Amino acid sequence: MAGTQPDIAPGRLSAAEIERNFADLHPPLSKSAALIAADRCYFCFAAPCTTACPTGIDIPRFIQSIRSGDLEGAARTILSENIMGGMCARVCPTEVLCEQACVRDGHEDRPVDIGLLQRYATDPFLGSGTRLFERAAPTGKRVAVVGGGPAGLSCGHRLACLGHQVTILSRDGKLGGLNEYGIAAYKTVDDFAQREVNYILAIGGIEVRTSTNLGKELSLARLCRDYDAVFLAVGLAGVNKLDLESEDRPGVIDAVKYIAELRQAPDKSRLPVGRHIVVIGGGMTAIDVAVQSRKLGAEEVTIVYRRGKEQMGASGFEQDLAQSAGVRIRHWARPTRLLGDAHVTAVEFEYTRAGANGGLEGAGGIFTLPADVVFKAIGQELGWDELGSAAGILRTTRGRIAVDANRRTSLDNVWAGGDCVAGGRDLTVTAVQDGKLAAEAINRYLTAGG
Amino acid sequence: MNDTGRGNAAVDLGSEFLGIKSPNPFWLASAPPTDKAYNVNRAFEAGWGGAVWKTLGEDPPIVNVSGPRYGAIHSNDRRVIGFINVELITDRPLATNLGEIRQIKRDWPDRALVVSVMLPMNRESWAKYVPMIEDTGADGLELNFGCPHGMSERGMGSAVGQVPEYIRQATAWCKAFARVPVIIKLTPNVTNILGPAKAAKDGGADAVSLINTLNSIMRVDYDTLSMYPNTDGMGSHGGYCGPAVKPIALHMVAEIARNQATKGLPISGIGGITDWRDAVDFLALGASNVQVCTAAMVYGFRIITDLTDGLSHFLRDKGMTRVADLVGRAVPSVTDWQYLNLNYVVKARIDQELCIKCGRCHIVCEDASHQAITNTVNGERRFEVIDKECVGCNLCVSVCPVADCITMERLTSGIDTRTGRAIVSEKADWTTHPNNPLRR
Numbered sequence: 001m002a003g004t005q006p007d008i009a010p011g012r013l014s015a016a017e018i019e020r021n022f023a024d025l026h027p028p029l030s031k032s033a034a035l036i037a038a039d040r041c042y043f044c045f046a047a048p049c050t051t052a053c054p055t056g057i058d059i060p061r062f063i064q065s066i067r068s069g070d071l072e073g074a075a076r077t078i079l080s081e082n083i084m085g086g087m088c089a090r091v092c093p094t095e096v097l098c099e100q101a102c103v104r105d106g107h108e109d110r111p112v113d114i115g116l117l118q119r120y121a122t123d124p125f126l127g128s129g130t131r132l133f134e135r136a137a138p139t140g141k142r143v144a145v146v147g148g149g150p151a152g153l154s155c156g157h158r159l160a161c162l163g164h165q166v167t168i169l170s171r172d173g174k175l176g177g178l179n180e181y182g183i184a185a186y187k188t189v190d191d192f193a194q195r196e197v198n199y200i201l202a203i204g205g206i207e208v209r210t211s212t213n214l215g216k217e218l219s220l221a222r223l224c225r226d227y228d229a230v231f232l233a234v235g236l237a238g239v240n241k242l243d244l245e246s247e248d249r250p251g252v253i254d255a256v257k258y259i260a261e262l263r264q265a266p267d268k269s270r271l272p273v274g275r276h277i278v279v280i281g282g283g284m285t286a287i288d289v290a291v292q293s294r295k296l297g298a299e300e301v302t303i304v305y306r307r308g309k310e311q312m313g314a315s316g317f318e319q320d321l322a323q324s325a326g327v328r329i330r331h332w333a334r335p336t337r338l339l340g341d342a343h344v345t346a347v348e349f350e351y352t353r354a355g356a357n358g359g360l361e362g363a364g365g366i367f368t369l370p371a372d373v374v375f376k377a378i379g380q381e382l383g384w385d386e387l388g389s390a391a392g393i394l395r396t397t398r399g400r401i402a403v404d405a406n407r408r409t410s411l412d413n414v415w416a417g418g419d420c421v422a423g424g425r426d427l428t429v430t431a432v433q434d435g436k437l438a439a440e441a442i443n444r445y446l447t448a449g450g
Numbered sequence: 451m452n453d454t455g456r457g458n459a460a461v462d463l464g465s466e467f468l469g470i471k472s473p474n475p476f477w478l479a480s481a482p483p484t485d486k487a488y489n490v491n492r493a494f495e496a497g498w499g500g501a502v503w504k505t506l507g508e509d510p511p512i513v514n515v516s517g518p519r520y521g522a523i524h525s526n527d528r529r530v531i532g533f534i535n536v537e538l539i540t541d542r543p544l545a546t547n548l549g550e551i552r553q554i555k556r557d558w559p560d561r562a563l564v565v566s567v568m569l570p571m572n573r574e575s576w577a578k579y580v581p582m583i584e585d586t587g588a589d590g591l592e593l594n595f596g597c598p599h600g601m602s603e604r605g606m607g608s609a610v611g612q613v614p615e616y617i618r619q620a621t622a623w624c625k626a627f628a629r630v631p632v633i634i635k636l637t638p639n640v641t642n643i644l645g646p647a648k649a650a651k652d653g654g655a656d657a658v659s660l661i662n663t664l665n666s667i668m669r670v671d672y673d674t675l676s677m678y679p680n681t682d683g684m685g686s687h688g689g690y691c692g693p694a695v696k697p698i699a700l701h702m703v704a705e706i707a708r709n710q711a712t713k714g715l716p717i718s719g720i721g722g723i724t725d726w727r728d729a730v731d732f733l734a735l736g737a738s739n740v741q742v743c744t745a746a747m748v749y750g751f752r753i754i755t756d757l758t759d760g761l762s763h764f765l766r767d768k769g770m771t772r773v774a775d776l777v778g779r780a781v782p783s784v785t786d787w788q789y790l791n792l793n794y795v796v797k798a799r800i801d802q803e804l805c806i807k808c809g810r811c812h813i814v815c816e817d818a819s820h821q822a823i824t825n826t827v828n829g830e831r832r833f834e835v836i837d838k839e840c841v842g843c844n845l846c847v848s849v850c851p852v853a854d855c856i857t858m859e860r861l862t863s864g865i866d867t868r869t870g871r872a873i874v875s876e877k878a879d880w881t882t883h884p885n886n887p888l889r890r
């Protein structure tokens with residue numbers, strides 16, 4: 001094992017097999033399936049699903065519109081609360097959000113297929129580009145939105161609707177944030193992220209500048225001066241460390257970076273894939289990198305998480321998804337040593353258990369897993385280094401930007417939302433909600449003057 | 451036949467209607483499923499107790515439109531709730547039908563085979579055709595005074611059925627030439643069913659069957675804004691049937707069963723029967739047997755097994771051994787509104803264990819009834835009945851998606867907090883109520 005050459009190679013499966021593996025995870029509903037699914041909605045009073053949706057979509061209302069055949073009404077209901085209703089229909093962990101709250105769970109253990117219905121209602125409009133929203137008269141106010149992910153786009157769209165002039169400044173070459181670079185490929189097929197971005201930008205009044213970095217070309221102080229208000233939605237650029245010796249060695253890869261490559265690869269069969277893969281972490285990123293590695297043809301993929309099943313950030317559904325893709329999940333173990341001369345060849349783990357005070361402690365005993373590739377998926381952090389002077393002037397909480405209920409930061413004319421703020425859930429849908437709330441607050445600030 | 455192997459030895463579904471025997475009380479109503487020997491053979495193979503042959507008329511036969519004849523109201527999962535048709539009586543030559551009827555009766559001696567017929571309002575027609583039909587060996591005749599489209603415009607079908615005197619006259623003519631029992635099939639397109647029923651009885655009818663279909667328009671076509679279904683852009687009203695019409699049929703059956711002038715007239719119940727419980731409704735409200743059309747048309751003949759199995763098990767569970775034990779059992783409970791006990795007080799009760807917290811009871815009581823259901827109790831989503839406001843209307847029960855979650859509890863003592871009045875066991879109805887200006 002140790003000392004052998006790492007087995008990393010592209011094309012472990014044929015291009016056709018890979019294409020099949022990366023097909024739509026939840027294929028869209030047919031018309032008749034949608035009507036049957038819609039009929040299951042009870043049209044609840046003060047519906048628990050709506051309360052559970054971070055963007056507060058009036059779910060019974062849009063389902064009633066599907067039932068009656070008014071898809072435009074349905075799409076409008078969804079997109080007016082959540083302009084990324086199309087992406088959210090694909091990526092939301094509905095099993096812990098709206099569908100978990102569905103009262104159908106109370107007597108038949110099977111919720112209404114809210115996510116799939118939401119997709120059914122929104123797909124035709126995103127596909128055809130039918131405009132559902134018009135801009136209000138121009139206000140002459142200018143807002144800078146830093147970051148073009150869900151939070152930034154949601155905020156920008158809402159501000160544009162309200163008549164403000166928006167400039168989206170973004171580091172990456174394409175807008176969409178993790179929708180474009182992070183979300184598992186089989187959740188958003190057919191370039192959906194870019195189609196959605198185009199739909200959002202079509203509202204007008206949004207200028208886009210990509211490949212522009214806060215902390216390099218831009219400074220927060222400057223933006224505050226040049227614009228009437230600023231919204232920060234830079235996501236999480238930093239990666240948490242394993243804190244192991246020579247962690248930067250070949251074969252130890254940041255999972256998010258690898259997924260970004262995968263998402264951008266024109267031909268997935270040319271991506272290098274390890275034969276034995278070890279993923280360290282317990283969240284959505286860990287699941288996604290593991291499952292996608294399997295789909296690319298990795299032979300053995302093991303996720304190792306330092307705590308139990310219940311503590312994993314990934315939902316039960318995601319864990320099942322990984323297991324049915326042939327990923328092995330091991331709980332209660334943490335890495336202690338990376339083995340191999342230069343390139344990693346194996347990882348040594350120690351067993352763990354919950355200590356008396358809830359903390360983690362070694363439980364005695366070690367084991368070793370062979371690894372051609374080790375993926376780090378133990379969470380991200382705000383990339384303060386890259387934010388330059390902004391770091392110094394914003395108040396933070398536990399390493400992220402501190403905001404109030406309206407997503408206003410410690411600075412008077414700066415708001416922030418999405419993954420970069422403290423207290424969030426790090427989901428697409430919550431990022432969209434942050435952007436929407438901030439836009440409303442910015443609008444109040446700009447129109448009332450305070 | 452239709453033995454499910456569960457041994458219902460104690461229950462005999464055998465039925466006798468006007469002396470016509472059939473192994474069970476389920477007949478196919480006169481309609482497309484009974485238009486041909488091919489279909490009726492299949493129906494009897496599947497286990498149907500009898501069939502009323504698709505209505506015969508004079509030669510040359512009528513012609514039907516070349517489609518569409520039917521339309522439906524669906525639930526979203528495409529179950530047919532209501533069904534409409536613009537079909538006429540049989541469009542095949544009389545001799546073809548008579549030959550097939552004769553053959554079927556010969557092949558299936560234990561099944562009931564009744565022939566539906568529609569003739570013009572003159573004695574000669576009855577004199578000519580009744581003996582021809584009887585010659586097939588059929589067990590009885592059913593006079594179609596009900597078809598509401600096409601035939602009525604030619605002075606037949608419901609054009610007869612809507613004028614009691616015509617019913618009496620046609621019945622009398624038919625009876626003059628018939629040796630087999632004669633059933634009069636009534637149209638529901640009247641304001642009071644008792645007039646036609648009494649006229650049938652006066653004309654010498656052996657029984658009535660009801661209902662035929664209701665005058666109706668299904669809907670418009672949302673693209674063309676013309677009638678749907680239509681024939682080349684134009685549509686005529688059609689006849690409505692299926693599950694949606696059952697309550698209308700039950701009311702008419704019960705009226706005939708309980709009214710002094712028509713009481714005792716045997717009834718064959720028709721209208722919306724889909725499963726065995728629908729049959730129980732008709733039988734308990736006074737029908738001696740039942741006929742089915744739409745359910746067979748939209749599910750096929752195989753639904754007979756549920757009808758017979760379910761009815762057998764029901765009768766067994768009720769300690770009954772024959773269908774006749776059930777017939778008319780609910781009739782004594784049918785009365786007029788003015789005799790309902792105004793001292794009877796019920797309150798809704800929500801079983802919190804079963805409640806799934808959809809809140810539909812709350813919102814309907816809030817918007818359409820008496821603001822008698824909470825939505826929040828001690829800061830939690832919770833639905834409870836406020837007795838002080840509840841009038842016991844049953845709206846919440848009607849909308850609750852969970853079977854038996856909300857029930858109505860009778861108050862037998864104490865005070866009704868809504869009215870402030872004591873609960874008493876004596877009955878009191880509108881006829882004696884102080885607010886009634888006409889009270890006795």
Ligand SMILES: Cc1cc2nc3c(=O)[nH]c(=O)nc-3n(C[C@H](O)[C@H](O)[C@H](O)COP(=O)(O)OP(=O)(O)OC[C@H]3O[C@@H](n4cnc5c(N)ncnc54)[C@H](O)[C@@H]3O)c2cc1C
Binds near residue numbers: 215259419426
């Ligand atoms: C692998 C993975 C899988 C995921 N799967 C799901 C899922 O299935 N469902 C779900 O709900 N959530 C999922 N998430 C989480 C979700 O993607 C994020 O919560 C969401 O994208 C956050 O949106 P955001 O707008 O805050 O940030 P991001 O989407 O990260 O967007 C940040 C934007 O800021 C720009 N930017 C960054 N730094 C700078 C800078 N210095 N200057 C200028 N611009 C900058 C970037 O270019 C980008 O446009 C996943 C996350 C990952 C990593």
Ligand SMILES: Cc1cc2nc3c(=O)[nH]c(=O)nc-3n(C[C@H](O)[C@H](O)[C@H](O)COP(=O)(O)O)c2cc1C
Binds near residue numbers: 534535597722741
């Ligand atoms: C397509 C169709 C054709 C019908 N044709 C006749 C008919 O020829 N003679 C008749 O007496 N009733 C006819 N009926 C009425 C049915 O026999 C029956 O009375 C009515 O449909 C109500 O029963 P259901 O709800 O079970 O369908 C027809 C009904 C339908 C749907």
Ligand code: SF4
Binds near residue numbers: 797819847
């Ligand atoms: S029975 Fe009627 S009034 Fe009483 S709680 Fe139910 S809906 Fe309200």
